[in-house]
Amino acid sequence: MNAPLLSQRARHALPVISRIAAAIGGGYVFCWGFIALGLSGLYAAGMSFHDAEHLSAIVGVLLFLVVFCWAFGARSIARVWLVLLLGGGFMSGLAALTQHALV
Secondary structure (H helix, E strand, O other), X not given: OHHHHHHHHHHHHHHHHHHHHHHHHHHHHHHHHHHHHHHHHHHHOOOOHXXXXXXXXXXXXXXXXXXHHHHHHOOOHHHHHHHHHHXXXXXXXXXXXXXXXXX
């Protein structure tokens, strides 16, 4: 009698766990890519390294807050994962290309 109840609880807990993982893990990946791209872009535009680093980090923390809240408010968790992981990967790739061009 307890097994179906446990299975039902597990089914209802999975979307919540997925949203928590997307908000924390996916948000981290997305913001890391944003900070890396912002840092390399601002440095390439002529800003000093440390100023670009601090500005990117400050805006990245604010972006993390927005992404964290969006992960819980979005209708589709699949879309949340897709945007966060692909967006973070894309921005990280662009940042790597920009940094490679600077060296």
